Amino acid sequence: MNTYKHKTALVHQKELRVRGFHVDVYQHVNNARYLEFLEDARWHFFDDMGLTPLFSAAQCAMAVININISYRCSAYFGDDLVIETSFSQVQSRKVELKQIIKLKHSDKVITQALVTFVAFDQQTKKAISFPPTLLEKMHSLMSSS
Numbered sequence: 001m002n003t004y005k006h007k008t009a010l011v012h013q014k015e016l017r018v019r020g021f022h023v024d025v026y027q028h029v030n031n032a033r034y035l036e037f038l039e040d041a042r043w044h045f046f047d048d049m050g051l052t053p054l055f056s057a058a059q060c061a062m063a064v065i066n067i068n069i070s071y072r073c074s075a076y077f078g079d080d081l082v083i084e085t086s087f088s089q090v091q092s093r094k095v096e097l098k099q100i101i102k103l104k105h106s107d108k109v110i111t112q113a114l115v116t117f118v119a120f121d122q123q124t125k126k127a128i129s130f131p132p133t134l135l136e137k138m139h140s141l142m143s144s145s
Contacts, residue, residue: 010049014083017079058134060128063119067114072112075110081102092129095130
């Protein structure tokens with residue numbers, strides 16, 4: 001896990017090499033595959049930042065309610081990518097993550113996304129406010145030094 005601070009929020013980095021099964025008939029990463037890359041990076045972010053056990057302890061889960069994604073350029077077989085994940089907004093009932101996929105050792109942005117999610121009660125399957133321990137932890141990651 002690599003992390004660094006950017007404009008107050010802690011930024012988590014996950015590296016990924018584009019493999020043969022990631023590319024389509026046009027020999028580039030298909031747009032739907034980027035959603036999988038972003039989801040994998042979010043799970044690593046939650047695990048590495050200690051959020052996953054807090055969700056489990058509170059018996060709640062995350063549900064993505066919106067993804068706004070912009071494709072900037074293609075990634076190809078063998079490319080080494082870095083996926084950056086950070087909180088951009090934390091509210092009591094919804095959270096927004098900023099995710100950027102870059103070509104490693106470059107500032108070249110492949111894809112960027114804003115992902116909004118809510119907490120939901122695993123028993124009732126309804127959206128709930130984030131439990132105080134989760135909210136506190138997420139706020140600390142937004143202003144981590």
